[in-house]
Amino acid sequence: xxxxxxxxxxxxxxxxxxxxxxxxxxxxxxxxxxxxxxxxxxxxxxxxxxxxxxxxxxxxxxxxxxxxxxxxxxxxxxxxxxxxxxxxxxxxxxxxxxxxxxxxxxxxxxxxxxxxxxxxxxxxxxxxxxxxxxxxxxxxxxxxxxxxxxxxxxxxxxxxxxxxxxxxxxxxxxxxxxxxxxxxxxxxxxxxxxxxxxxxxxxxxxxxxxxxxxxxxxxxxxxxxxxxxxxxxxxxxxxxxxxxxxxxxxxxxxxxxxxxxxxxxxxxxxxxxxxxxxxxxxxxxxxxxxxxxxxxxxxxxxxxxxxxxxxxxxxxxxxxxxxxxxxxxxxxxxxxx
Amino acid sequence: xxxxxxxxxxxxxxxxxxxxxxxxxxxxxxxxxxxxxxxxxxxxxxxxxxxxxxxxxxxxxxxxxxxxxxxxxxxxxxxxxxxxxxxxxxxxxxxxxxxxxxxxxxxxxxxxxxxxxxxxxxxxxxxxxxxxxxxxxxxxxxxxxxxxxxxxxxxxxxxxxxxxxxxxxxxxxxxxxxxxxxxxxxxxxxxxxxxxxxxxxxxxxxxxxxxxxxxxxxxxxxxxxxxxxxxxxxxxxxxxxxxxxxxxxxxxxxxxxxxxxxxxxxxxxxxxxxxxxxxxxxxxxxxxxxxxxxxxxxxxxxxxxxxxxxxxxxxxxxxxxxxxxxxxxxxx
Ligand SMILES: Cc1ncc(C[n+]2csc(CCOP(=O)(O)OP(=O)(O)O)c2C)c(N)n1
Ligand SMILES: [Mg+2]
Numbered sequence: 239x240x241x242x243x244x245x246x247x248x249x250x251x252x253x254x255x256x257x258x259x260x261x262x263x264x265x266x267x268x269x270x271x272x273x274x275x276x277x278x279x280x281x282x283x284x285x286x287x288x289x290x291x292x293x294x295x296x297x298x299x300x301x302x303x304x305x306x307x308x309x310x311x312x313x314x315x316x317x318x319x320x321x322x323x324x325x326x327x328x329x330x331x332x333x334x335x336x337x338x339x340x341x342x343x344x345x346x347x348x349x350x351x352x353x354x355x356x357x358x359x360x361x362x363x364x365x366x367x368x369x370x371x372x373x374x375x376x377x378x379x380x381x382x383x384x385x386x387x388x389x390x391x392x393x394x395x396x397x398x399x400x401x402x403x404x405x406x407x408x409x410x411x412x413x414x415x416x417x418x419x420x421x422x423x424x425x426x427x428x429x430x431x432x433x434x435x436x437x438x439x440x441x442x443x444x445x446x447x448x449x450x451x452x453x454x455x456x457x458x459x460x461x462x463x464x465x466x467x468x469x470x471x472x473x474x475x476x477x478x479x480x481x482x483x484x485x486x487x488x489x490x491x492x493x494x495x496x497x498x499x500x501x502x503x504x505x506x507x508x509x510x511x512x513x514x515x516x517x518x519x520x521x522x523x524x525x526x527x528x529x530x531x532x533x534x535x536x537x538x539x540x541x542x543x544x545x546x547x548x549x550x551x552x553x554x555x556x557x558x559x560x561x562x563x564x565x566x567x568x569x570x571x572x573x574x575x
Numbered sequence: 576x577x578x579x580x581x582x583x584x585x586x587x588x589x590x591x592x593x594x595x596x597x598x599x600x601x602x603x604x605x606x607x608x609x610x611x612x613x614x615x616x617x618x619x620x621x622x623x624x625x626x627x628x629x630x631x632x633x634x635x636x637x638x639x640x641x642x643x644x645x646x647x648x649x650x651x652x653x654x655x656x657x658x659x660x661x662x663x664x665x666x667x668x669x670x671x672x673x674x675x676x677x678x679x680x681x682x683x684x685x686x687x688x689x690x691x692x693x694x695x696x697x698x699x700x701x702x703x704x705x706x707x708x709x710x711x712x713x714x715x716x717x718x719x720x721x722x723x724x725x726x727x728x729x730x731x732x733x734x735x736x737x738x739x740x741x742x743x744x745x746x747x748x749x750x751x752x753x754x755x756x757x758x759x760x761x762x763x764x765x766x767x768x769x770x771x772x773x774x775x776x777x778x779x780x781x782x783x784x785x786x787x788x789x790x791x792x793x794x795x796x797x798x799x800x801x802x803x804x805x806x807x808x809x810x811x812x813x814x815x816x817x818x819x820x821x822x823x824x825x826x827x828x829x830x831x832x833x834x835x836x837x838x839x840x841x842x843x844x845x846x847x848x849x850x851x852x853x854x855x856x857x858x859x860x861x862x863x864x865x866x867x868x869x870x871x872x873x874x875x876x877x878x879x880x881x882x883x884x885x886x887x888x889x890x891x892x893x894x895x896x897x898x899x900x901x902x903x904x905x906x907x
Contacts, residue, residue, distance in 0.1 A: 311647075345680030354679035361646060361683065366670050372636050373671060376643020376651075383599070383625065383649060403666070406636025413631065567681040568715045570739040 242457060243466075249527060251462060256529040262304065262461045263524065264538050266296040266517045269320035271539075271546050272329055276319065276336065276350075279550070280496055285336045287349045288365075290317040294491035297516035298423050299324050301464025302391055302484075305472045309359065311390040313374040316351035316365040317423075321393060326358040329549035339556030346559055347567065367428075368394060368401035371420075375407045378416035378481075389475045391419045396485075397428025399445065400436050408449040411481040419468070419475050420446065420483040423458065425490045430502035446483035458486030459514040491515075576759050581751040583728035583761075584614050584690075588652060590762075591733050592622050595650055598736060601628035601637055602654030611656040612692055612751055638664035638689065642672050642741075645687040650736050655691040658707045658745065672741040673716030684739045688732065694747040694785040694835055695883055701871035704879075706835040708745040708784070709842035712812040718742045719812040720766055721784035723750065725757045727810060730764030738766070745812075747785025747835075766811055769819035775805035778897050779823040781846055782833040783809035786884055790833050793889035802897055812842055820846060821854050828859040829896045833884055838866035863892045 243251065252259050273291040280289050292299070295317075303324040306312070314321040322332055327343055335342025336350050343355050344363075352363040361377065364370035374392035381388045398404050399422065411418045422442055426433050439445045443453040452474070456467045464486060471482040489511035493500050524530035578586070591598045599622075600615060606629040609616035619627040630637040634655060641653035655661040661668070668689070675683045695704030712719045720735060720742060722728045728746070735742035772787065773794050782790045787808050794804040807823050809815065824830050830850055834843035847862040868882045 343680070344678060344682070347680050348678040352678040354675075354682055356679075356682040361643075362675070363678070364671075366666060369639075369666060369670055372639020372667060373643035373646065375636065376640035376645070377647040378643070379640055380644040380647025380649045383644070384647075402663075403635050403639065406631070406633035407639070409631060410633060410636050410640060414628075567677045567679075569718070570676065570681075570684045572739050 243463065248462065248523070252524065252527055252529055256524070259462065259520065259524055260530060260534065260538070262300050262465060263517065263520050263530070264542065265300040265304070265324055266461060266520070267538060267542050268329075268545065269296045269299065269323055270517055271542050272323060272332070272549065273319055275546050275550060279336070285350065286338075287351070288316065288495050289350050290495050291492050292317050292320040292490070294511065294515065295423060295425060295458065295488045296320055297461035297464050298421065298458045298486045298488055299393070301461045302421055302468040304465055305468035306389065306391060310388050311359040311361060311374075311377045312393070313361045313370040313377070313390065314363060314393040315367075315370065315395060316363070317395070318353055318363050318393070319350065322353040322355065322360055322363070325355070325360050327353065327355040327360055329545050330552035331355070333549040333553035334556045337553040337556055338558070339553060340559035341552065341556040368398035368403040370394065371398070371403050371407035374418050375411050375416060378411065378418045379414065382414070382416055387476050389417050389419055389472050391421055393421045393423060395428060396422055396424040396426070396433055396442060397431070397436065399442055408446060408451055408481070408483070412449045412451050415480045417475045418481040419471055420451070420481060422446075422483065422485045423488055424485050425488050427490070427494070427503065429494045429498070432502070442485045443483065446485070451481050451483045452479065453483040453485070455485040455487060458488030459516045459519070461516055461520055576757055577754065578725060578757045579751065580725055580728045580753045581612065581614055583725045583757060584732070584746065585616065585618070587729050587732035588615065588618060589621065591652070591736055592618070592626060594733070595736070597648065597650040598652065599626040599628065599649065600652045600654060601630050601641065603630055603632060603656055605629060605654050610654065612748065614751070615654070634660055634663035635667050639667040639671065641687050641689070642667060642675070642685050645685045646675075646683055651687055652732070652736070653687065653689045655689060657703055658691050658693045659702050659705055661691050668711070668717070668743070669714055673714050676740060677716060685741050686736070686739050687741045688735045688744060689741070690744045690746060692748045693745040694749060695872045695879060696749045696785070698874055698876055698879060700874040704872035706867070708812055709834065709836040711743055712842055712845075716741070717813060718766065720744045721810065721812055722746065723784050723787035723808050723810070725753070725755050726761055727764060729757060729761045731766055733763040734766045742766070745784060749785050753788065767816065769810055769816040770808045771805060771819070771823065772808045773804065773806040775803040775827065777803045777827055778829040778831060778893055779805045779807055779827045780831045780833060780889065780893060781807045781809065781820065781823070783812060784835070786833045786835050789884065789886050790889055793886045793893065796886065796890055797893055800894075800899070802893065802899060804893060809846075815846065815849065817849060817853070820849060824850055824854045825857050828857055830858070831863045831865065831889070831893050831896050833865045833889055835867055835884055837869050838864060839869060841866055860896050860898065863896045865889050865892045
């Protein structure tokens, strides 16, 4: 695990870049509020299918995304609303997608688990556990072959590390020295299966390191630590340092999906982790150090709520793609198959 | 020029890599070894290790990387040694290559070509001999090709690479050594239409890939008996060329479908169903099928031969269909 910052280092860091810290706080809140609204809309049957929220884990996407350049690429999982939003996909397009409307980022063909966006190089939204890792390797291979200094950030849960595609991808990326940043979101559970019930080696960074991939474990509840480690790793990857692996130790506060009675974990465990809520923690820290006052917080929440309200309004007033277009986008319109 | 199917395929890859910098080949042993079936022999020396990439034994990994590289602007040719091994990459083929364009609402197309060997007849038993292209032809989002001639071995690849979406090319292992004449200026061919390989008036035998030479031999022997068979090579298994299928049936009023896949749920079942759906009243006899027996392909030569379609089985099914032989069980 990368050594946690000392109290002095944190104070200095925040004092040096208070805007950045406030910005990260705001980004995490955008995800939190958007997803809280998604859950309500799910209960109201406006959103259907599977819905996996990221509540509790926002520091990971917020920190990593802030370390990327616009021309980098992102590959994520089915728990990716936050990644899409923080990558720059408009909240309106995300919400409309979940409503199944044609104004959605995938015209309503993907839904919550399959958000894609060409403008921000957001390559999904992949609902096959570990299915996105080989794609990330290939995107990085293309960059390498075309001599572009772009990075591909690939997010996946710790559950994916038991899949063959994880091992094949790490091996290939290391063997070919490809610019991939592997971001493992270790929230300790794969649905109801706890890490120690699925991995013979629970030190995930060690496991990744066995492929000769530079690997670190990071406190995923601390957005400043995430940002710091991601920035360093992205720089290293971009400058030819080969693939890197970051294990973000985090926790999901909510159920796996909307169909999960949470029989596999204790309430006390959840409550324990909620004390480390990445949003509340950073807010308290900024307030205590005099870098966030009540007005700042009020204006952040006002802006964020306005964004979410506008997204819901946009989605509500969306339209359905005509059924006559059902067979579109199976093959490119240029193709006849 | 005298050439073989293998050399024609290799010439197609060389041509593609010369035409387009973005084209590269990757797969197990495509480089130093020269390819599991020696198709890529010499390409490493000619194009270097960047463009002829030996991969580890990671079918899902390198097929998925091919998809990613295609998304990233390259034009990969991914070689999988056999269709049996490609099952380890089925997730990437079916869940990613075939779906990304659709799930992304038309934003991300995958210009990827995957080549693989298919079929039996070489005593390789049940893990190297199956013909699973019919399965893949079930999947919307993929285009499935089965080059059966030297012209198609030489010409389908470039057209496939120009397709903006994923194309799978199935090369029957028994075809690699087929030798013959190929025009010096042979080049890209269409990948949309079936081809009539032999015109005839009495019955249509519809097939593709590795069974085409067998069907042509059967047609020759039927001709000696006075049965004039038309032979249709499907060439593209998805999307099927319905126009060509219905046209030949409208002409001969009888159809035999020959497919090395198993009969149940096979490509031949699809072809047969389309004929009965759209040309039922053109038919003078039930559609017949010659497929593999419903067993994993066995090793012993006599058993393997008994399991796979043969000239004799095609001849007898065709005779029965034109009413010239013993009735086929089930059709009597
Ligand atoms: C290949 C595959 N197997 C099983 C599933 C069903 N499934 C969906 S999410 C999940 C758990 C994955 O856990 P993890 O990778 O840790 O991600 P998390 O949900 O915790 O973010 C499972 C088993 C799936 N989607 N894909
Ligand atoms: Mg998990």
